[in-house]
Amino acid sequence: xxxxxxxxxxxxxxxxxxxxxxxEAMDANVPLIERIRFLGIYSNNLDEFFKVRVAxxxxxxxxxxxxxxxxxxxxxxxxxxxxxxxxELQQKFDYTFETILKELEKENIYLINxxxxxxxxxxxxxxxxxxxxxxxxxxILLSNVDExxxxxxxxxxxxxxxxxxxxxxxxxxxxxxxxxxxxxxxIILPSNDxxxxxxxxxxxxxxxxxxxxxxxxxxxxxxYTIKLTRDAELDIDNDLSKSFLEKISKGVSERxxxxxxxxxxxxxxxxxxxxxxxxxxxxxPSDTIIPGTRYHNFxxxxxxxxxxxxxxxxxxxxxxxxxxxxxxESIIQLVLKKDIMLHYPYQKFNHFxxxxxxxxxxPKVKSICITIYRVAKNxxxxxxxxxxxxxxxxxxxxxxLQARFDEESNIYWSKKLEQVGANVLFGIKGLxxxxxxxxxxxxxxxxIQKIAVISTGNFHxxxxxxxxxxxLFTSDNRITCxxxxxxQFIDNTYLSFNYKxxxxxxxxxxxxxxxxxDNEAKNARKGKDAYIILKINNLVDNEMVRKLxxxxxxxxxxxxxxxxxxxxxxxxxxxxENIEAISIVDRFLEHSRVFVFCNNNNELxxxxxxxxxxRNLDHRIEVACPIYxxxxxxxxxxxxxxxxxxxxxxxxxxxxxxxxxxxxxxxPVHSQLVLYNYYKELSSKNKEVVS
Numbered sequence: 114x115x116x117x118x119x120x121x122x123x124x125x126x127x128x129x130x131x132x133x134x135x136x137e138a139m140d141a142n143v144p145l146i147e148r149i150r151f152l153g154i155y156s157n158n159l160d161e162f163f164k165v166r167v168a169x170x171x172x173x174x175x176x177x178x179x180x181x182x183x184x185x186x187x188x189x190x191x192x193x194x195x196x197x198x199x200x201e202l203q204q205k206f207d208y209t210f211e212t213i214l215k216e217l218e219k220e221n222i223y224l225i226n227x228x229x230x231x232x233x234x235x236x237x238x239x240x241x242x243x244x245x246x247x248x249x250x251x252x253i254l255l256s257n258v259d260e261x262x263x264x265x266x267x268x269x270x271x272x273x274x275x276x277x278x279x280x281x282x283x284x285x286x287x288x289x290x291x292x293x294x295x296x297x298x299x300i301i302l303p304s305n306d307x308x309x310x311x312x313x314x315x316x317x318x319x320x321x322x323x324x325x326x327x328x329x330x331x332x333x334x335x336x337y338t339i340k341l342t343r344d345a346e347l348d349i350d351n352d353l354s355k356s357f358l359e360k361i362s363k364g365v366s367e368r369x370x371x372x373x374x375x376x377x378x379x380x381x382x383x384x385x386x387x388x389x390x391x392x393x394x395x396x397x398p399s400d401t402i403i404p405g406t407r408y409h410n411f412x413x414x415x416x417x418x419x420x421x422x423x424x425x426x427x428x429x430x431x432x433x434x435x436x437x438x439x440x441x442e443s444i445i446q447l448v449l450k451k452d453i454m455l456h457y458p459y460q461k462f463n464h465f466x467x468x469x470x471x472x473x474x475x476p477k478v479k480s481i482c483i484t485i486y487r488v489a490k491n492x493x494x495x496x497x498x499x500x501x502x503x504x505x506x507x508x509x510x511x512x513x514l515q516a517r518f519d520e521e522s523n524i525y526w527s528k529k530l531e532q533v534g535a536n537v538l539f540g541i542k543g544l545x546x547x548x549x550x551x552x553x554x555x556x557x558x559x560x561i562q563k564i565a566v567i568s569t570g571n572f573h574x575x576x577x578x579x580x581x582x583x584x585l586f587t588s589d590n591r592i593t594c595x596x597x598x599x600x601q602f603i604d605n606t607y608l609s610f611n612y613k614x615x616x617x618x619x620x621x622x623x624x625x626x627x628x629x630x631d632n633e634a635k636n637a638r639k640g641k642d643a644y645i646i647l648k649i650n651n652l653v654d655n656e657m658v659r660k661l662x663x664x665x666x667x668x669x670x671x672x673x674x675x676x677x678x679x680x681x682x683x684x685x686x687x688x689x690e691n692i693e694a695i696s697i698v699d700r701f702l703e704h705s706r707v708f709v710f711c712n713n714n715n716e717l718x719x720x721x722x723x724x725x726x727x728r729n730l731d732h733r734i735e736v737a738c739p740i741y742x743x744x745x746x747x748x749x750x751x752x753x754x755x756x757x758x759x760x761x762x763x764x765x766x767x768x769x770x771x772x773x774x775x776x777x778x779x780x781p782v783h784s785q786l787v788l789y790n791y792y793k794e795l796s797s798k799n800k801e802v803v804s
Contacts, residue, residue, distance in 0.1 A: 120655065120658055120680040120681065120682065121679065121680050121681070121682055121768065121770065122186065122191065122194070122680070123653050123678050123680055124166055124167075124170070124191055124194070124195055125194060125195075125198065125770065126677075126678045126679055126680055126770065127162060127166065127677065127678050128162075128195065128198045128199065128202065129770040129772060130676070130677045130678060130696065130698075131155055131158045131159060131162070131202070132202055132205075132770075132772055133696060133698040133764055133772055134151060134154055134155045134158060134698055135151070135152075135155045135202060135205060135206060135209065136698070136764075136772060137151040137698060137699070138151035138152045138155065138206075138209050138213070139205070139209050139212075144424060144425050144426050144427055145213065145216055145217060145220065145421075145425045146417060146419045146421070146425040146426045147425075147426055147427055147700070148209075148213050149210075149213050149217075149414050149417045150414060150415050150416075150417055152206065152209065152210060152213070152411055152414050153411055153412050153413065153414035153415030153416070153417070154412075154415060155206065155411075156206075156410075156411035156412045156414070157411075157412035157415065159199070160267075160342060160412060161345070163342040163374045163375040163401070164266070164342055164343065164344065164345035164374065165345055167192070167195060167374045167375065167401065168343075168344035168345065168372070168374045170188045170191055170192055170195075171188075171192075171344070171372065171374055172344070173188045174188045174189065174192075192401065195401070196401055196403070199401075199403060200403060200404075203403065203404075203405060207405075207406050210406070217421075220421045220422075220425060221307055221308045221309060221421070222308075222309050222311070222420050222421055223308060223309065223310045223311070224311050224312070224313075225302075225310055225311070225312055225316075226312070226313075226316040226319070226407075227312075227316040227317070227319045227320035230302075230312075230320065233303065233305070234302045234303065234310065234312075235320070237302060237303055238302075238312070238317050238320055238321070239321065239324075241300065241317065242317050242318070242320070242321040242324070243324075245296065246292070246296065246314060246317060246318060246321075247321070247324065247325070249292035249295055249296065250289060250290075250292065250318070250325060251289065251290065252273070252287050252288070252289040252325055252326070253287060253288045253289070254285055254286075254287050255285075255286045255287060255288060255389075255393070256285060256286070261390075261393035261394055262288050264339075264341040264373075264394075265290070265341075266341065266342060266343040266345070267294070267410075268290050268291070268293075268294070268340075268410075269290075269291045269293065269315075269338050269339070269340045269409045269410045270288055270289060270290050270291065270338070270339050270340070271287075271288070271289045271291060271315075271318065271319075271336040271337065271338060271339075272286070272287075272288060272336070272337050272338075272339050272378075272382065272386055272387075272390055273286065273287040273288070273289060273322065273334065273335065273336045273337075274286060274334075274335040274337075274383060274386050275287060275326060275329065275331040275333075275334060276331060276332075276333040276334075276335075277330055277331050277332060277333070278332055278333050279332070281330045282329070282330050282331065285329075285331070286386060286389060286390075287326075289318075289325070289336075291314065291315055291318065291338070292314075293314060293315075293410060293413060296314055297314070298313055298314060298315075298410075298413040298416070299311050299312075299313060299314075299413075299416075299417065299418055300312050300313070300314060300317060301418065301420065309420040309421070311418065311420065313408065315338065315407075315408060318336070319334075319336050322334035322336060335383065335386075337378065337379040337381060337382040337383075337386070338378070338379050338405075338407065338408065338409045339376070339377070339378045339379070339382075339390065339409070340376070340377045340378075340409040340410060341373050341375070341376055341394075342373070342374050342375040342376075342377075343372060343373055343374060344372045344373075344374055373394070373396075373400065374401065375401045375402075375403065376391075376394070376396065376400065376401070376402045376403070377403045377404075377405045377409055378390075378402075378403075378404060378405060379404075379405060379406065379407055379409075380404035380405060380406070381407070427700055430458070430789055432457070432458055432459060432460050432461045432462070432578075433459065433460055433461065433792045433793060433795070433796035434460070434461055434464070434796055435453060435455060435460055435461070435464055436795050436796060437451075437453055438453070438464055443471060444464065444467060444468045444471055444586075445468070445471055445472065445475060445478075445553075445555070445564060448468075448564050448586045448587065448588050449562060449564070449588050451742070452585060452586065452587045452588075452589065452740075452741070452742040452745055453585075453586045454583055454584065454585050454586070454740075454745050454748065454749075455583065455584045455586070456581070456582075456583050456705075456748075456752070456788075456792070457570070457577040457578075457580065457581065457582045457583075457584070458577055458578050458579060458580070458581065458701060459581075459788055459789055459791075459792040460792060462574050462577035462578075463574075465494075465566070465572065465584060466493045466494065466497060466574070468566070468586070469481075469494060469497035469498065469501070469551075470497050470500070472497075472501065472506075472553050472555075473497050473498070473500045473501035473504055473506065474500075474504060475555065477555045477556055477557050478501075478506055478553055478554070478555045479506065479507060479554050479555065479556055480506060480507040480508070480509070480552075480553070480554045481498065481501050481506055481507070481508050481509070481551070481552075481553050481554075482508075482509040482510075482511075482550075482551065482552040482553075482600045483498065483509070483510055483511070483550065483551045483552075483572070484510075484511040484513070484546050484548055484549060484550045484551075484603075485510055485511065485512050485513065485523065485526070485571075485572065486513045486546070486547055486549065486571050487522075487523075487571040487573050487576070488522065488523070488526060488571065488572060488573050489573050489574050489575045489576075490522060490575075492526065492573075492574070493574055494572045494573075494574070495526045495529065495530070498510060498530065498535065499529060499530060499533050499535070502530070502533040502534050502535045503533055507536070508530070508534075508535040508536065509535070509536045509537075509538065509600070509604075510527075510530055510535055510536070510537050510538070511538050511539075511540060511546050511600070511603050512526070512527050512530075512537055512538070512539055512540075513539075513540055513545055513546045513547070514527070514539050514540070527539075538603065538604060540603065540734075541603060541606050541734065543732070544619065544732060544733060544734055545728075545732070545733045545734070546603060546733070546734045547722055547723070547729065547733040547734060547735050548567075548599065548617075548722045548723075548733075548734055548735050548736040549567065549568035549569065549570060549571060549572065549584075549722050549736075550565065550566065550567055550568075550596055550599060550600070550736060551565060551566035551572075552564070552565050552593065552596050552597055552600055553565075562588060563588065563590065563593035563594065563596075563597065564586070564587070564588050564593065565585075565586075565587055565588075565592055565593045565596040566584055566585065566586050566587075567584070567585045567587075567592070567596065567720065567736060567738040568582060568583070568584040568585075568722070569582045569583050569584070569704065569705040569706050569707075569720050569721060569722055570582030570584075570704050570705065570722075576704075579700075579701055579702055580701065580702050580704040581701050581702065581703050581704055581705050581785075582704050582705045583705050583707075583720050583749075585720060585738060585740065585745070589741060591613070591614045591741070592614055592615065592738060592739070592741075595610075595612050595613070595614050595615040595617075596615070596736075598610040598612065599615070599617060599734070599736060602734075603734065614738075614739055615736050615737065615738055615739075616719065616721070616736070616737035616738075617734070617735070617736055617737075618723060618729060618730050618731065618733060618734065618735040618736075619730065619731045619732060619733065619734070619735075622723065622730055622735060622737060623656070623657075623730040623731065626657070626708075626725075626730075626737075627656075627657075627660055629708075629710050629712075629717070630645065630660050630661065630663070630664050630669075630710075632710070632712065633645055633664055633667075633669045633710060633711060633712075634663060634664045634667035634668075634669055635667075636711070636712075636713050637664070637667045637668035637669045638667050638668070641713050641714075642711055642713065642714050643664075643667075643668065643669045643670070643711050643713075644669060644670040644671065644672070644709075644710075644711045645661070645664065645669060645670075645671045645672075645708075645709065645710055645711070646671075646672045646673075646674075646707075646708075646709040646753055646757075647671075647672075647673050647674070647675075647707075647708055647709075647725070648674040648703075648705065648706060648707040648708075648753060648756065649673075649674075649675055649676075649706045649708075649724050649725055650675070650676050650677045650678075650703075650704065650706065650724045651675065651676075651677045651678040651679075651724040651725070651726050652673065652675050652678065652679050652680060652681055652724070652725045652726075653678050653680050653724070653725065653726040653727065654725050654726055654727045654730060655680075655727075657725045657730070658680055658681050661681060661689075661692065662681075662688060662689060665688070665689050665690065665691045665692050666688075668691065669691060670691050671691055671692040671693070672692075672693050672694075672757060673692065673693065673694040673695070673766070674694075674695055674696070674697065674703075674753075674756055674757065675694055675695075675696055675766060676696055676697065676698065676702070676703045676704075677696075679694055679696070679766045681694065682767075682768045683766060683767060684767060684768075685768065694765075694766035694767075695757070695759070695763040695764060695765060695766060695775060696763070696764045696766055696772075697756060697759055697762050697763050697764075697784060697785075698762065698764070699762040699783075699784075699785045700785065701785055705720065706720065706721040706722065706723060706724065706737075707719070707720055707721075707749060707752075707753060708721065708737065709749075709750070709753065716746065716750070717739065718739065718740040718745075718746050718749050718750075719737040719738060719739055719740070720737070720738055720740065720749075721735065721736065721737035721738070722735050722736060722737075723735035723736070723737060751791075752788060755782065755784045755787050755788055755791075756784045758779070758782045758784070759775065759782050759783065759784035760774075760775045760776060760777050760779060760781060760782050761774075761781050761782060761783040761784075762774075762783060762784065762785070763775040763784070
């Protein structure tokens with residue numbers, strides 16, 4: 114019972130995080146097109162939440178549940194809370210969408226439906242439909258089939274009611290998939306004035322239903338969007354006769370057949386049609402059935418076109434060069450002299466690409482090892498590694514095939530790497546490899562030089578444009594030798610290593626973090642300065658939460674910057690009065706993990722790939738890397754202080770999860786813009802020195 118008082122349920126906390134995303138869409142200070150795109154991000158997030166977290170809870174209902182996993186609450190109760198919160202947020206979502214549409218009209222941008230077409234637009238739609246959409250449509254008359262058609266995950270469908278107003282034929286129901294994955298969702302219509310018109314292919318299909326069913330005697334057509342979300346967990350069997358690659362491939366192909374976890378429908382749908390569908394699908398009261406608006410798969414709105422002026426989107430923020438990296442100069446030679454750190458997206462990810470490209474051609478480089486969790490579809494990272502293998506380097510790639518929703522891409526690149534002779538390893542049974550590491554071995558004057566890169570985020574150039582992450586480049590033997598141990602452990606799981614510098618899970622990270630917290634508590638009791646600052650994505654693990662409460666009682670000051678799930682309850686007298694927590698949601702996704710411990714005013718800094726979740730600490734290979742360079746410590750401290758001072762995009766995390774913005778009398782601090790301008794100034798100063 115004590116645990117329930119101390120922690121916030123992780124599912125409700127996650128929904129609270131997604132509400133912060135929705136707040137960005139609601140914020141009138143955010144450019145208008147970006148607001149509608151935030152609605153798409155919110156919707157995409159919610160889809161994944163149902164596919165993974167709600168699916169997990171439903172599995173607990175079917176197969177028994179772990180009270181620890183749900184903070185002692187029963188899964189039916191959690192599902193009920195989720196449904197209530199999702200419906201509440203859906204109402205905010207709908208209102209926000211309508212508000213944005215009205216604002217777009219002030220900018221002469223109109224999202225219209227099939228009933229608002231002019232004669233010229235209608236003629237265009239007819240032609241467009243015949244040429245581009247009709248060939249993709251496959252309607253099914255439901256009276257013709259014994260079993261209700263299978264509804265695919267990620268797809269949206271029209272539930273259609275066909276009526277003859279003269280009563281010549283009985284009412285018929287039909288089902289038809291909307292081919293939005295195959296076609297652009299948004300169609301720009303011709304216009305004779307300054308106004309710009311957009312229509313969804315959904316509404317083009319609605320307008321042309323008479324053509325789809327022209328051979329029947331129906332003269333009245335109603336189409337309502339429905340969507341089914343399915344369990345996205347891969348069910349990997351233990352058939353050791355198949356390769357792991359084959360089993361993952363099979364699991365990905367069968368993911369769309371997962372059990373239903375959410376059914377969303379247009380709330381305007383006639384009751385008889387809705388009842389018919391729910392009955393044919395075999396839903397029961399435990400299923401999550403949510404009324405929605407006219408349009409589903411709102412994630413497509415992340416690609417909503419900008420038809421207006423520049424002020425409707427964010428001003429492009431180009432990344433800057435690192436002040437120590439000169440064009441056409443060797444990055445390897447630079448790192449052999451000093452540690453450097455890149456901070457994306459403020460600084461160029463291309464520096465990392467250049468580093469790999471240089472290593473692939475440097476005749477003194479003998480081997481390259483790298484862990485891959487997610488990469489871009491057209492990955493320059495992968496191309497550099499392929500080139501390294503072609504240049505005779507020994508290339509070892511630890512490819513995590515169970516990176517959820519990126520399995521197909523990782524399988525593709527695994528095969529490409531193997532074709533050029535790279536050594537591709539698929540991690541360790543039961544442990545996801547989530548750490549982000551590179552190790553280069555180079556031989557000069559008969560001495561081996563080791564260079565390592567430790568990153569908080571994936572080696573993914575597209576992510577680096579919108580995710581805030583840091584990467585440390587170092588030749589410090591204290592770190593590089595232990596990075597090598599991590600690679601050796603992945604390759605030979607029977608080998609055991611001790612780590613003095615890196616915090617490595619699942620072996621040592623939890624234990625070492627607990628010791629660091631204990632050290633702060635001990636210092637606090639002695640009257641010494643004691644504090645902890647954590648910047649992470651998710652704080653969920655019960656043991657770590659309890660340990661932070663323990664430190665709080667000892668007098669340790671704890672400041673948290675948690676983007677996503679935060680199960681700790683700050684500011685409760687006698688429990689967490691020394692704990693403050695904020696969350697920053699802005700145009701860039703806050704992704705870097707940084708841990709700071711006072712250590713009797715000899716601060717310890719770590720960057721990490723790991724959140725404080727049970728999966729990261731116990732069931733994944735993760736790394737937290739110390740920062741030893743004094744200048745880099747100052748940079749990290751400055752970044753943390755700027756974020757802690759944010760009073761524009763920071764929200765307060767508390768027990769009621771109301772997501773109030775941090776507001777105070779201090780001058781406005783918009784942390785992401787402050788950091789961008791900081792790197793801009795840093796880059797400008799470097800150019801002045803060079804010139």
